[in-house]
Amino acid sequence: MPAQTAAREVERLGLPPGSPLVPAEHAGRRVMAKFFRAIGDPTRLLLLEFLLDGERTVSECIEQVGLSQSRVSSHLACLADCGFVTARRDGRFTRYQVTDPRVVHLISLARALTADNAAALAACVRIDT
């Protein structure tokens, strides 16, 4: 496997060559890490899937995942803050939904990568659960 794998993909994607993919400053990396941790939870992934097909209220989400109201509300706020879903106030309701197609793309890439490496991933003890 050649060393230029990364450079080639950067080229293929039409990205500016030579510029870092991961932020060079510590603060920027902390933000990107936070972004990934937001979808690094099984419950939030389930909610994300549920919010792909259209708007859903918090109550509908609660029924879907079977956790407490406070927890589900917090998970949804987290997904919204981190840009995975959009929140819309509608009277007493808040309707959440995935609106950015790049979120779909991101998850589909992760799906493919995890599928190709499921065994080692499941066995990795440095991250629990």
Place this chain on the structure above:
Amino acid sequence: MPAQTAAREVERLGLPPGSPLVPAEHAGRRVMAKFFRAIGDPTRLLLLEFLLDGERTVSECIEQVGLSQSRVSSHLACLADCGFVTARRDGRFTRYQVTDPRVVHLISLARALTADNAAALAACVRIDT
């Protein structure tokens, strides 16, 4: 923003329509969550960037990130287990490197998404740091 954002992107990406993006079984979601948490740490993101351009030994990585040998070794093993980098034994050395172009694609998508939402992301208190 229409409700079919997700379906449209699935179509555009040539993915099988109707099949879930996120695994339907809890075990599968746990694995995908683990995958994202692996890159949900600033140090591992820094290492990932460092490993884009070619093979690096553990010692070189230690110098790059400035953390203890045990910690860096553990971070690298985590990235390898989760499929972000490849590890190759070479005598006394272990050489790590990003070899899968999809990793580059994934990070570039995250870069774009976080850039468009940096303020809210930084302000999200449900995930600390």
Place this chain on the structure above:
DNA sequence: ACCATACATCCGGATATGCGGATATAACTA
């Protein structure tokens, strides 16, 4: 005004994760 509904936030407890130091293993070298 009063109450019910829908949601958001606060709190303390349990588990997960990051950290460095100590130790173990494995490969070269003299």
Place this chain on the structure above:
DNA sequence: TAGTTATATCCGCATATCCGGATGTATGGT
């Protein structure tokens, strides 16, 4: 063989994250 180097693993401590219950806030209905 003995010693050095490179890396991996184990340990306890500190912090982060998930959880449900309690409480706060806003909207709509009577």
